[in-house]
Amino acid sequence: MTLLTDSKRPAAASAQGAQTPAPPAGYGPYSAEGMAAYSPTGPLKRQTIQRRALGPKDVAIKLRYCGVCHSDIHTIHGDWGPIQYPQIVGHELAGEVVALGASAGKFKVGSRVGVGCMVDSCRHCAECAAGFEQFCENGNTQTYASKDRDGSITQGGYSTFVVVDEDFVIAVPASIDLAEAGPMMCAGITVYSPLRRWNVGPGKTIAVSGLGGLGHMAVMIATAMGADVTVITTSPGKAPDARRFGAKNVIVSDASTDWKKHTRSFDFILDTVPYRYNIDPIIPMLKRDATLCRVGVGKLVDPNVFGQMALVGARNAIAGSIIGGIRETQEMIDFCALHKIKPEIAKIPMSGIYDAWSKVVAKQARYRFVVDVNA
Ligand code: NAP
Ligand code: ZN
Ligand code: ZN
Numbered sequence: 001m002t003l004l005t006d007s008k009r010p011a012a013a014s015a016q017g018a019q020t021p022a023p024p025a026g027y028g029p030y031s032a033e034g035m036a037a038y039s040p041t042g043p044l045k046r047q048t049i050q051r052r053a054l055g056p057k058d059v060a061i062k063l064r065y066c067g068v069c070h071s072d073i074h075t076i077h078g079d080w081g082p083i084q085y086p087q088i089v090g091h092e093l094a095g096e097v098v099a100l101g102a103s104a105g106k107f108k109v110g111s112r113v114g115v116g117c118m119v120d121s122c123r124h125c126a127e128c129a130a131g132f133e134q135f136c137e138n139g140n141t142q143t144y145a146s147k148d149r150d151g152s153i154t155q156g157g158y159s160t161f162v163v164v165d166e167d168f169v170i171a172v173p174a175s176i177d178l179a180e181a182g183p184m185m186c187a188g189i190t191v192y193s194p195l196r197r198w199n200v201g202p203g204k205t206i207a208v209s210g211l212g213g214l215g216h217m218a219v220m221i222a223t224a225m226g227a228d229v230t231v232i233t234t235s236p237g238k239a240p241d242a243r244r245f246g247a248k249n250v251i252v253s254d255a256s257t258d259w260k261k262h263t264r265s266f267d268f269i270l271d272t273v274p275y276r277y278n279i280d281p282i283i284p285m286l287k288r289d290a291t292l293c294r295v296g297v298g299k300l301v302d303p304n305v306f307g308q309m310a311l312v313g314a315r316n317a318i319a320g321s322i323i324g325g326i327r328e329t330q331e332m333i334d335f336c337a338l339h340k341i342k343p344e345i346a347k348i349p350m351s352g353i354y355d356a357w358s359k360v361v362a363k364q365a366r367y368r369f370v371v372d373v374n375a
Contacts, residue, residue, distance in 0.1 A: 008077040027099065028053040030060060035350045035371075036086035037076040043354045047086055049155050051163040061106055061115070062097040066157035067092030067182035067345075068369040069213060070274045071297075073357050075145055079299040083145050090157030090371065091117040091143040092182040092229050094172065106167045112172040114333070116185035117323050119143050119154060119168050131325040133168075157182075158353060159375050173337035182344040183368040184214060184333050186323065191218035192292045192332040193271060193324030195225060198268045202226035205265060207251070209282065210272035211238045212360070214295060216367040217321075217343055218270050218367075219245040221332075224339035230266070232282065237365055245314035259285065264314065272296045276304050283318075291317040293327030327348050343368045 029050045036047035054060060061082050072089040073079055093115040097107045107113060121133040121140035128136050141148055144156030172181040191214050202208055208218045209232040222229050223246030230249040231242035239250040251257065259281040266285050269292040276298045283306065284290060298304060306318065324332065336342070344367045348356050356369040 004255075027101075028060060028163060029160050030163065032159045032161035034088035034155060035353055036088045036155075036158075037092050040076060040078045040087045041264070045086075046160070046350070047088065049088065049159065051161055052150070054099060054101040054104075054163060056101045056103045057165050057167065058101040058163050059097050059169055060111070061093070061095045061113060061164065061169070062179070063093055063095035063099045063157060063162055063373050065094045065162055065179045065347075066090040066159075066371045066373055067183045067186065068348075068353065068356055068360060068365075068371060069183075069186050070076070070360055071186070072156075072158075073360060074205050074274070074297070080297070081300055087145055087153070087311075088155040089144045090159070092185045092187070092370075093143070093157035093162060094178040094181040094185070096178075097169075101166075106166040106169070107169065109278050112174075112178060112181070114170045114172050114178075114181045114185045114222075114315070115143060115157065115162065115164050115168060116189060116329055117143055118171065118326075119146075119164050120149060122262070123167075129204070131327040133325050134323045137353055158350065158371055158373065163315075168326060170326070170333060175332060175337050175340075176333065176342065179347060179372075180342045180371050181333065182370050183217070183345065184336060185329070186338060187213045187217045187343065187368060189324040189329045189332045190214055190295050190321070191272070192221055192335070193328055194270060194295065194319075194321040195222050195227075195268075196328070197321065198291055198293065199246075200225050200227045200268055204228070204267040205267045206230070206270065207232055207266045207282075207285065208247075208270050208272065209237065210274070210296060211242055211367070211370040212272060212274075212342070212363065212365055214272040216241070216245050218272065218343075219247050220341045221336070221339075222270075223247070224341055231260075232269075245344075257281070264288070266290060270295065275297060276302045277359055279304065279318075280307045280310045283316055284313060286314060286315045286316045289316070290314070293319040294322050295321055333354055345370045347372050347375075
């Protein structure tokens with residue numbers, strides 16, 4: 001392990017926030033302060049946790065920011081099944097490396113890095129070997145609410161410090177601020193991966209349903225890929241923003257929408273809506289053989305239903321997609337740097353997370369809240 005002496009420790013490592021317990025020098029374990037949920041509802045409260053001592057391939061990261069994903073809210077609300085409390089969520093982490101395990105060589109002390117939804121996987125199944133850790137046949141370890149290698153439950157990025165295997169850490173390009181890097185770790189890769197999988201590019205006409213954290217990244221990324229993008233939104237006020245992000249057209253979804261006007265219009269539809277809604281009018285807007293891919297994942301007890309009649313008319317498919325592999329996540333952030341794509345963010349302190357959650361659920365995020373974990 002690379003021991004960080006005080007003289008080698010970068011300023012970022014010693015500049016602890018007033019309320020952050022300083023991690024002990026060396027290999028850890030390190031204390032971290034987070035904001036934990038203690039029940040499905042009710043405000044988050046500060047909690048001090050221990051991050052493990054550095055294993056050979058671990059890196060210790062002093063976190064600066066963590067994006068607020070709708071998945072954090074689903075998880076704590078129990079939308080996807082019961083969880084154990086207290087639980088710290090957050091899987092859009094960004095910070096600086098402050099210490100390295102003995103054989104960790106991917107980063108240096110001071111490297112600007114991010115961590116997304118996964119912190120480990122089996123590494124030997126066919127999916128892992130192919131770079132699809134998100135589909136690990138033996139189940140990957142997620143950044144929060146997941147059983148870690150030592151049997152403990154992982155605690156996420158609404159916290160000041162984290163220890164992660166370097167294989168699951170992403171390098172942040174110099175042109176991207178750490179606050180903007182956070183949302184790329186989940187929102188960015190979750191939309192980039194299906195856009196690539198369904199060959200979105202020049203000459204393709206696509207739609208993005210839901211203009212939130214994922215949706216606004218999807219519009220910018222698909223536009224940069226060369227596609228002609230339409231936004232389907234329930235919020236008419238977001239139309240100018242949709243166009244600013246690159247959309248050519250906006251369909252406002254309400255009782256008076258003339259869906260038929262758009263029949264057989266799209267080569268691909270990316271659906272980011274977080275709850276059950278009626279997709280039957282949307283399916284016929286797909287061209288023959290085209291796919292609607294859902295990345296929004298609603299409540300387990302209230303799944304989306306759709307009419308088969310809508311689907312058979314033009315041999316359409318409904319698919320799903322979950323985040324992306326580590327290699328592809330690096331590819332995504334490098335693509336964003338190249339095309340100068342950045343999420344539109346609003347910074348909040350740790351004490352503001354619970355209030356931000358209400359705004360996210362009310363479709364009021366513009367377009368990603370990012371927690372300054374030291375404020
Ligand atoms: P978000 O910021 O809240 O955006 C969702 C957008 O969906 C809203 O802004 C809203 O856009 C639209 N919407 C339509 N009906 C809605 C309703 N009844 N309630 C709330 N929003 C509604 O959420 P996000 O962080 O982008 O996440 C979107 C979904 O993707 C969530 O279910 C999340 O868990 C899931 N997710 C999945 C993955 C994956 O790997 N598959 C990864 C990350 C997140 P308009 O105002 O434009 O209608
Ligand atoms: Zn997420
Ligand atoms: Zn695996």
